[in-house]
Amino acid sequence: MISNCLKRHQPGFINLLEHFSKNFSTASKHHEFDNFHAYTFPKKQKLNCFVAMKNTHMIKLAVAIQSILERFGNNVYFDKSVVDGLEDCNYKPDKSKPPVSQSSFVPFEFHHEKEIDMAITIGGDGTILWAAQKFKNRTMPPLFAINRGRIGYMCNFALPEFEAQLVDVLTKISKGETVLLEYYPRLQCTIKNDPYLIPKKYIAVNEFMVDRGASSRILKAEIKLNQGVPLFSFEGDGILISTPLGSTAYNLSSGGPIVYPHIPAMTIVPMAPKFASRGPVVLPIDFEIEIDIKADSKVYGWIASDGENRIELHRSSQLLIKRSDYDVPFIIGNYDSPLARWRAKTKFILERD
Numbered sequence: 001m002i003s004n005c006l007k008r009h010q011p012g013f014i015n016l017l018e019h020f021s022k023n024f025s026t027a028s029k030h031h032e033f034d035n036f037h038a039y040t041f042p043k044k045q046k047l048n049c050f051v052a053m054k055n056t057h058m059i060k061l062a063v064a065i066q067s068i069l070e071r072f073g074n075n076v077y078f079d080k081s082v083v084d085g086l087e088d089c090n091y092k093p094d095k096s097k098p099p100v101s102q103s104s105f106v107p108f109e110f111h112h113e114k115e116i117d118m119a120i121t122i123g124g125d126g127t128i129l130w131a132a133q134k135f136k137n138r139t140m141p142p143l144f145a146i147n148r149g150r151i152g153y154m155c156n157f158a159l160p161e162f163e164a165q166l167v168d169v170l171t172k173i174s175k176g177e178t179v180l181l182e183y184y185p186r187l188q189c190t191i192k193n194d195p196y197l198i199p200k201k202y203i204a205v206n207e208f209m210v211d212r213g214a215s216s217r218i219l220k221a222e223i224k225l226n227q228g229v230p231l232f233s234f235e236g237d238g239i240l241i242s243t244p245l246g247s248t249a250y251n252l253s254s255g256g257p258i259v260y261p262h263i264p265a266m267t268i269v270p271m272a273p274k275f276a277s278r279g280p281v282v283l284p285i286d287f288e289i290e291i292d293i294k295a296d297s298k299v300y301g302w303i304a305s306d307g308e309n310r311i312e313l314h315r316s317s318q319l320l321i322k323r324s325d326y327d328v329p330f331i332i333g334n335y336d337s338p339l340a341r342w343r344a345k346t347k348f349i350l351e352r353d
Contacts, residue, residue, distance in 0.1 A: 035262045035338075038178035039142060039329070047074040047117040047173065050108055050141070052131035058122050058148060065120055066105075068163065072170045077116070079134075080107035108134065116141045120166075124149015125249075129205050129306040132186070132328060136203045139326045142181055144169065153248055153345050156332050165333055181329040182338075184245045184261060185285055188324035189303065194317040203324055204305040206246030210291055210319065211238030211271065213312070217298035218274060224290040231281070237272035238301075241289055241321050248349055250307075256280045258349065261342060266323075291319040 041047065049069050051062055066076045083105045108116075113134065119141045121127045126149065132140055146162045147155035157165055172179055189202045202208075212219040219238060223231040242251035243266055247259040256269035257280060264285040270278040283289070293301050293313055301313040313319075 035183055037181045037183065037329070039181045040176065040178050041117060041142075041173045043176065044117075045073065047072075048077065048112070048115050049074050050077050050112070050116045050119045050131070050134070051122070052079060052119065052127055052134075053122040054127050054130060061122050061146075061148070064163065065122070065166065068166055068170065069120075072174055074118075074170075076106065077108040077112055078105050080109070083107045114138060118142050118144065120144045120146065121155075122146050122148055124152045125154045128154050130308070132205050133203070133306070133308065135326070136201070137326070140328045142179065142329050142331050144331045151348065154245065154330070156330055168333075169331060180332050180334075182332050183327045183329050185243055185264075185327055186324040187241060187243055187266065187321055188326075189305070190320045191303070191311070191313070192318040192320065194314050196314055197311070197317075202303075202305045202309065202311075203326065204246075205243065205328055206249045206306050207240050207242040207251060208319075208321055209238060209240050209250065209271075209304045209307075210313075211302055211304075212299045213302040215299040219299055219301050220294040220297035221301070222292040222294060223268065224292070225283070226288055228290070231268075232278060234270055234278060235274040236270055236278070238270075239291060240267070240269040240271060242267045242269065243285075246306075248346065252349070257282065258346065262338065285323050288320060288322040291321070293317045293319075 047069075051065055051069075053062055062078070069076050114137075116135070119131060119135075121131050121143065124147060128143070128145055131143075135141065144166060145152075145155040145157060147158045149155070152158070169179055184205070187204045187208060189204070189208050190199060191197050191202075192199055210219070210221065218235050221234045221239065223234055223239070225231050240251055240254055240256065242249070242256065242259075244259040244261045244263055247256060247261075247267060251267055251269055252258060254269045254271050256267050259265055259267060259282065265282050266285050266287070266289075268281040268283065268289065270280075293315055295315050297315055300315060301317070302310050303313060303319065304310045
């Protein structure tokens, strides 16, 4: 039981404790057991599939994937930059395989966002983050992530098995069977009180970073929780707000903790704080974090989502960060032990010299 003395002298902190104690069991139960869903794709003649890759070096893989998708009667869209790149490099498909004309590489446009039923990424984690930015206004379509990057922490499929696994998934979809999805939360940020910016929501899978930019001077900010409960004042290089999925990324490099991905939490990590006592903080995922750039800050500051979309802030800007309504669902092959899969993916981190 919380003592009356604490309630009297630390009301803001006690409000947080009471909120956490009331909601933790419900939240953890919901997220731990609700992370996995047996999903049935919409019954339609053709699925709309988005294939994402950041360059044309893996065009042969893209053609193979397109061929598989079209074999099942689906529509396929590529990012416009890839389509333009194919035209620039005058790609010619292998004559021993069914012909694929350049005109069949249909560019993904903004208005396709709501229409896409399935996404496939070819690359690593960076490609997933890049592709997720295409779906800011909805839950990302079920994602079949193929690892062709260096680490591929978020990727569930790899060469050479992915073709058979993709065919298996598409066969289940065509028969109306369920496909197993694993959901991960995203964060959203709204910028307010900035006379030079229109209020707008930004989305991140891994983290939001608020930093001092190219300036050598320190950033000053005030961190609050849940509509005004003070957490701490900050002076330093910047602040990271990360999801559990992003805890092995910039968060870890900045001294933050590795968070098991099914724990309903997010982390605040001060970057090179002036006062060493400003350490990492782990909070429930349903908290709202407010970052106020102080009026006497030496620099304006910048914000970036997943290392992209850097936006300059101004003194007295207010950032409101909370869990997004739009998660990222990953297609997984089998319901094996989530702990075993997570341990295998973090092996390179936990066992490196």
